[in-house]
Amino acid sequence: MRKPLRLTLLATSLLTIAAPSTAQFKDAVGNQPPVPADVIYVHGHVSTPAGWQEAIAVSGSTIVGTGSKADLAKHRTATTKVIDLEGRTVLPGLIDMHVHAVDAGLQANNCIFPQGAAMATAIATVKACAAKARPGAWIEGGQWDGSSLGKAKPTAKLLDAVAPANPVVLHDISLHSVWVNSAALKQAGITRDTPNPAGGVIERDAKGNPTGVLRETAAIALLNKVPAPSEEERIAALDRATHAMLAQGITAYEEALMASANAKIYAALADRGRLVQYVRTCMWDNDQDLIAQRQIYARPRLDLGCVKMILDGVPTDAHTAAMLEPYADADHALGPERQKGSLIIDAPSIIAKITRYDAVGLTVKLHAAGDASVRAALDGIAAARKANGGYGPHHEIAHANFIAPEDVARAAQLGATYEFSPYLWFPSPPVRDVVTTVGPKRMERFTPVRDAQDAGARVVMGSDWPVIPSMSPWVAIETLVTRQAPGGSAEVLSPSQRVSVADAVTMLTTNAARQLGIGHITGSIEPGKQADFIVIDRDIFAVAPTQIHQTRVLRTVVGGKDVYSAQ
Ligand SMILES: [Zn+2]
Structure with a gap:
């Protein structure tokens, strides 16, 4: 006779579940007084998911209200600070999904002339840098390209004339070649008797003497002679990059390639309380030690939840991006593989690695420039979904300069993200x-x-600073809309790919926040989210798109705190 009893008990408990008493929850949902605000910003032009609003109320680090000044009066107390925004436009903090921040900070101390500089400009810049440098200290800078320099070829002699006492090394815009002076050649032990290394070229004059231009592995060998910056120099560099980004309105970002040395730097800056932005770092797949030890470096705003895999190179004359069809200027004497570029990691390994990282919840960021490598990335993600189910991270395909039409929609189906780079969507030297x-x-x-x-794919923006010279999100937003050079140009690059200002802002805010896994915390200005927003000097939705690149950030707020304010 036990069965009926059990059935009765079961029926009773089902009834309990179907008709729970709310009495026990009354305290939790009872009417609460409005949260007192620490700051109320008024008279603004604030972009929110509920449309344009006038005011924002912030308590601690959290937005507790948006609306009209009258709507938010209930949050005001005797101690609430009221800030008049004087009609300025307020946007959510912007997110850059591809930054090499330590390198960017280090390069800020380099000897820099503008991309596209003529010979006279390059030489004058090096002369000025040499005047400031300690004798014997290396001068590193750039970026030159042969066609902009003009008729005169880059030679060691030209640099010797302005920098006789310092070794000088200047990168080209592709970062595959360097132009050096005689002191640098001497330090690297390169003479007329030095043979070309495998995979590299030491350019020579008619007499066989090195001219001062080194390519590929020959360039890398020389760069290895440049003394590495100390840990303190790296921490200072990251600090510099952090503040340069805050001044442009960037309140979170993704570090696109990190090895152990820089993991320490990020953790050290966080421990000093100076890592202002939320940062997700993509650990280099080649650094398995770091991946195995990653939680040692994790901090509250420092997430080591991403792995970077580099699948191919660049679609320039190096022909290293992996393409489905041969390069237009391919040397037909070469085999079919060399004509199309090739994958750096073979397809079965791509599948195995993505599947493994996906299984442990790590987002994979895949450098894929050519349409063959984008396809290999999508195939890898498809295999991971098949093996692990459809609930893994949204893996990122970085650059994606060429995507076969039949592959475009696969990212949406697979839950993958395209991360595009500004300097490759408007007419620029590269x-x-x-x-x-x-x-x-x-x-x-x-x-x-x-x-x-x-x-329907998730699309985000990643500047690739300092591989490209500027991380300005304003240049990115303008040129997403115009596909012209900043300020407008007769030349338009792939005009069918233009988007609206609103779409561009979404890519740099809500889309990126969701991609970083912090969409519930930031990415829009609304109650419940962290107070991450920026005040700018113009309404980018109202001005001519060709003016957007000149936008100045007046104030950057992260977690309710002023972290940048223009003079
Ligand atoms: Zn990069």
Whole structure:
């Protein structure tokens, strides 16, 4: 006779679940007085998910209200500070999904001339740097390109004339070649008798003497002679980069390639209380020790939840991006593989690695420039979904300059993200080279931001600073809309891929926050989220798009605190 009893008990408990008493929850949902605000910002033009609003109330680090000044009066107490925004536009803090921040900070101390500089500018810049440098100290800088320098070829002699007492090394815009002076050649032990290293070229004059230009592995060998910065210099560099980004309105970012040495630097800056932004770092797949020890370096705003895999190179005359079809200017004497570029990691390893990282919840950021490597990345993500189920991280395909039309929508189906880079969506010196290598047909859909968005994929922006010279998100937003050079240009790059200002801002805010896994904390200005926002000097939705690149940030707020304010 036990069965009926059990059934009765079961029925009773089902009834309890179906009709719970709310009495026990009354305290939790009872009417609470409005939260007192520490600060109320008024008279603003504030972009919120509920449309344009006038005011924001902040308590501690949290937004507790948006609306009109009258709506928020209930949060005001005797101690609430009221800040008049004088009609200025307020946007959520911006998020850059591809930064090499320590390198960027180190380069800020370098000897820099603008990309596209002529010979006279480059030489004058080096002369000024040499005047300030300690005798014997290395001078590192750039970035030059042969066509902009003009008729005169870059030679060691030209640099010797202005910097006789310092070794000088200048990067080119592709970062595959260097131009050095005689002191640098001497320190590297390069003479007329030095043979070309495997995979590299020491350029020589008619007499066989090195000219001062070194390419590929020959350039790397020389760069290895430049003394590495100390840990303190690296911490200071990250600090510099942090504040340069805050001044542009960047309140969170993704460090796109990190090895153990820089993991220590991030943790050290966080421990000093100076890591202001939320940062997710992508640990280099080649550094398995770091991946195994990652939680040692994790801090409250420092997430080591991402791994970087580099699948190919660049679609310039180096022909290292992996393409489905041969390069337009491919040397037909070469085999088919060399004509199309090739994957750095073979396809079965890509699948195995992504599947393994996905299984432990690590987001994988895949450098994929060519359409063959984008396809390999998507295939890898598809395999991971099949093995681990559909609930893994949204893996990121970085750069994605060429995506086969049939592959564009796969990212949406697979839950993957396209991360595009500004300097590869408007006419810029690096792009000119690409036009020659792939031909006009493939350039029609170069860096296909619009196609990816229309296909329903998550799209984010990553500047790739300092591989490119500026991380200005304002240049990024303007050129997403115009696909012209900043300020407008006759030349338009792949105009079919233009998007609206609103779409561009979404890519740099809500999309990126969700991609970082912090969409519940930041990315929009609304109650419940962290007070991460910026006040700017113009309404980028109202001005001509060609003015957006000149936008100045007046105030940057992270977690309710002023972390940058313009003079
Ligand atoms: Zn990068």
